[in-house]
Amino acid sequence: xxxxxxxxxxxxxxxxxxxxxxxxxxxxxxxxxxxxxxxxxxxxxxxxxxxxxxxxxxxxxxxxxxxxxxxxxxxxxxxxxxxxxxxxxxxxxxxxxxxxxxxxxxxxxxxxxxxxxxxxxxxxxxxxxxxxxxxxxxxxxxxxxxxxxxxxxxxxxxxxxxxxxxxxxxxxxxxxxxxxxxxxxxxxxxxxxxxxxxxxxxxxxxxxxxxxxxxxxxxxxxxxxxxxxxxxxxxxxxxxxxxxxxxxxxxxxxxxxxxxxxxxxxxxxxxxxxxxxxxxxxxxxxxxxxxxxxxxxxxxxxxxxxxxxxxxxxxxxxxxxxxxxxxxxxxxxxxxxxxxxxxxxxxxxxxxxxxxxxxxxxxxxxxxxxxxxxxxxxxxxxxxxxxxxxxxxxxxxxxxxxxxxxxxxxxxxxxxxxxxxxxxxxxxxxxxxxxxxxxxxxxxxxxxxxxxxxxxxxxxxxxxxxxxxxxxxxxxxxxxxxxxxxxxxxxxxxxxxxxxxxxxxxxxxxxxxxxxxxxxxxxxxxxxxxxxxxxxxxxxxxxxxxxxxxxxxxxxxxxxxxxxxxxxxxxxxxxxxxxxxxxxxxxxxxxxxx
Amino acid sequence: xxxxxxxxxxxxxxxxxxxxxxxxxxxxxxxxxxxxxxxxxxxxxxxxxxxxxxxxxxxxxxxxxxxxxxxxxxxxxxxxxxxxxxxxxxxxxxxxxxxxxxxxxxxxxxxxxxxxxxxxxxxxxxxxxxxxxxxxxxxxxxxxxxxxxxxxxxxxxxxxxxxxxxxx
Numbered sequence: 007x008x009x010x011x012x013x014x015x016x017x018x019x020x021x022x023x024x025x026x027x028x029x030x031x032x033x034x035x036x037x038x039x040x041x042x043x044x045x046x047x048x049x050x051x052x053x054x055x056x057x058x059x060x061x062x063x064x065x066x067x068x069x070x071x072x073x074x075x076x077x078x079x080x081x082x083x084x085x086x087x088x089x090x091x092x093x094x095x096x097x098x099x100x101x102x103x104x105x106x107x108x109x110x111x112x113x114x115x116x117x118x119x120x121x122x123x124x125x126x127x128x129x130x131x132x133x134x135x136x137x138x139x140x141x142x143x144x145x146x147x148x149x150x151x152x153x154x155x156x157x158x159x160x161x162x163x164x165x166x167x168x169x170x171x172x173x174x175x176x177x178x179x180x181x182x183x184x185x186x187x188x189x190x191x192x193x194x195x196x197x198x199x200x201x202x203x204x205x206x207x208x209x210x211x212x213x214x215x216x217x218x219x220x221x222x223x224x225x226x227x228x229x230x231x232x233x234x235x236x237x238x239x240x241x242x243x244x245x246x247x248x249x250x251x252x253x254x255x256x257x258x259x260x261x262x263x264x265x266x267x268x269x270x271x272x273x274x275x276x277x278x279x280x281x282x283x284x285x286x287x288x289x290x291x292x293x294x295x296x297x298x299x300x301x302x303x304x305x306x307x308x309x310x311x312x313x314x315x316x317x318x319x320x321x322x323x324x325x326x327x328x329x330x331x332x333x334x335x336x337x338x339x340x341x342x343x344x345x346x347x348x349x350x351x352x353x354x355x356x357x358x359x360x361x362x363x364x365x366x367x368x369x370x371x372x373x374x375x376x377x378x379x380x381x382x383x384x385x386x387x388x389x390x391x392x393x394x395x396x397x398x399x400x401x402x403x404x405x406x407x408x409x410x411x412x413x414x415x416x417x418x419x420x421x422x423x424x425x426x427x428x429x430x431x432x433x434x435x436x437x438x439x440x441x442x443x444x445x446x447x448x449x450x451x452x453x454x455x456x457x458x459x460x461x462x463x464x465x466x467x468x469x470x471x472x473x474x475x476x477x478x479x480x481x482x483x484x485x486x487x488x489x490x491x492x493x494x495x496x497x498x499x500x501x502x503x504x505x506x507x508x509x510x511x512x513x514x515x516x517x518x519x520x521x522x523x524x525x526x527x528x529x530x531x532x533x534x535x536x537x538x539x540x541x542x543x544x545x546x547x548x549x550x551x552x553x554x555x556x557x558x559x560x561x562x563x564x565x566x567x568x569x570x571x572x573x574x575x576x577x578x579x580x581x582x583x584x585x586x587x588x589x590x591x592x593x594x595x596x597x598x599x600x
Numbered sequence: 601x602x603x604x605x606x607x608x609x610x611x612x613x614x615x616x617x618x619x620x621x622x623x624x625x626x627x628x629x630x631x632x633x634x635x636x637x638x639x640x641x642x643x644x645x646x647x648x649x650x651x652x653x654x655x656x657x658x659x660x661x662x663x664x665x666x667x668x669x670x671x672x673x674x675x676x677x678x679x680x681x682x683x684x685x686x687x688x689x690x691x692x693x694x695x696x697x698x699x700x701x702x703x704x705x706x707x708x709x710x711x712x713x714x715x716x717x718x719x720x721x722x723x724x725x726x727x728x729x730x731x732x733x734x735x736x737x738x739x740x741x742x743x744x745x746x747x748x749x750x751x752x753x754x755x756x757x758x759x760x761x762x763x764x765x766x767x768x
Binding site for chain 1 (some may be wrong): 634635636637638639641642645666669672673676677678679680694695699700702704705708709711712731733734735736737738740741743748749750751752755756757768
């Protein structure tokens with residue numbers, strides 16, 4: 007391994023790429039070559055370092071300086087100052103966020119990192135980085151010091167539950183698959199993270215792929231599987247590349263293949279890429295897709311642990327579940343079980359999005375309250391607005407309100423409150439979000455993603471969507487709410503798989519907590535949050551308008567007229583209420599009424 | 601199937617030597633692997649950009665499976681296209697965070713500028729507008745994906761620049 011005096015890690019997740027991370031990498035390389043430093047300093051691309059809100063981010067090790075917000079043009083200056091003269095460039099230094107380092111404590115208050123511990127810390131494309139931080143030691147421990155039964159006991163005792171959302175105890179699933187007397191057995195990793203607003207698994211796959219692979223190998227040893235598939239969605243091309251590199255390196259080092267570590271245990275692995283079907287996140291649909299069929303779910307039983315891929319026993323877990331395993335084996339079940347609540351142990355990653363000050367990825371112990379997550383970890387609601395609701399569990403989850411803020415987060419508490427843990431998306435909504443519109447948005451999603459195999463889901467979701475659309479259009483009638491409730495009940499009771507069973511959840515939970523908004527739409531023909539287009543109108547406040555013409559230039563239907571430096575006017579008949587003018591106006595001169 | 605393989609339109613990738621090589625290679629490489637259909641289709645879609653009916657028939661025959669199965673898979677997954685797309689694609693992320701942050705307004709602006717609907721291609725074959733599922737860049741919302749590049753925090757008034765850049 008070549009020796010470098012310094013390493014520069016540049017974040018290349020989609021958000022930093024959008025701000026020119028590739029240009030930064032190129033500029034750094036060029037500049038190091040120009041300055042003759044290229045043999046001393048290594049430039050690495052890594053997954054997210056932290057935040058990403060400040061533009062391209064990079065870390066300089068061993069000093070541990072965090073620079074952000076620079077452009078490619080700033081690089082020559084930065085290289086000269088920092089790497090030649092040894093002076094810190096305060097202008098780009100990020101000091102508000104402490105550096106991700108386990109010894110220094112977690113990134114944000116209240117955070118505990120297990121799954122995310124290596125993300126942004128190591129080069130995901132170099133297995134030696136992972137080995138340097140004791141990677142694959144857990145595998146060694148499992149193979150040499152533990153029997154498969156002992157591994158399962160350890161995972162069972164740790165209380166690790168399926169992180170894909172349903173929360174089935176991982177150890178129990180492993181035992182079930184182990185006990186089936188049929189060979190070969192398969193390991194499947196569900197990396198089809200399709201929930202809108204969730205990107206935890208993507209970051210783990212891009213930043214620390216070996217932890218997932220190691221977890222899968224340990225699991226394969228425990229259940230006696232000989233082959234594995236990681237099913238990754240096509241929307242994550244970087245993750246697919248990283249995984250393929252990682253698998254190749256693991257094979258070269260003898261962690262995959264025949265006679266792993268010189269034992270008689272054989273296991274190999276490949277990545278299968280999806281093709282943009284949300285329903286493939288459902289385990290039976292996912293396995294159908296691996297087998298090259300339409301990704302349609304099948305009724306259970308038989309469960310995958312009995313009859314899965316190619317009709318053989320298959321163990322199916324989520325990315326996050328697997329990446330917890332090496333740590334559990336190394337540090338022991340008791341350590342893992344010391345975190346969390348009575349029935350939900352360990353930590354959970356959440357992707358916090360929507361109207362919060364610091365959106366992003368977090369990992370917190372189970373049992374933390376929503377209030378702590380939203381107001382302490384994520385910094386509260388953006389622009390000082392009022393908290394209205396938080397949507398958990400993706401399109402099959404529900405909306406939780408003010409009264410649920412102090413709920414301790416675990417699988418049971420969330421499902422009792424009418425939502426679910428799901429894979430971990432948290433979308434926070436402020437007072438400007440219309441709950442009927444949100445419900446319609448989710449129904450639009452599930453309706454489009456329904457695979458069409460069973461009638462309740464195929465037809466039911468469409469009928470629910472039509473009713474919601476009618477209400478949003480201001481054409482709702484007396485009795486529509488009851489019709490919605492009935493339909494939701496039927497669809498969730500009679501659908502074949504989790505998609506249909508969960509699809510009505512957003513509607514039911516908003517109906518439960520925000521019934522008054524539905525009523526305002528139907529009976530008063532009014533959208534309280536001023537979102538639903540047919541129910542609002544836009545007007546320009548004559549005294550505030552400066553006549554800068556920016557609104558009239560941006561109006562897609564040319565409904566705004568007026569002379570330069572004169573107050574403008576919106577032609578209500580032509581206006582489609584798209585709201586572009588409100589967004590582009592620099593003087594807040596356009597008001598929305600309902 | 602026979603009809604589809606006899607009457608291949610002139611502009612079909614099966615009639616273009618280099619593209620036919622891509623299809624043949626994908627089939628040869630994956631033929632023996634279990635679940636080969638998805639692997640071949642992913643490869644072909646990625647390299648050629650669409651899978652026409654005659655290509656489906658050809659792949660089915662080479663893999664020795666019913667064409668109905670290939671067609672079923674192609675039409676099930678949203679990544680597989682049966683018609684060629686424009687030279688460039690602009691995809692609008694329809695994730696929750698992007699929806700809340702104003703992607704609908706961006707779509708409105710794009711439709712007005714290019715005079716096409718979502719899913720359509722401009723008459724000159726340059727730009728296709730599409731919606732896509734969450735790309736996982738939620739803290740950059742609203743997000744559009746221009747070809748492979750994610751562009752975040754977009755406002756409708758910045759849209760003309762993007763289209764100009766795509767058109768070169």
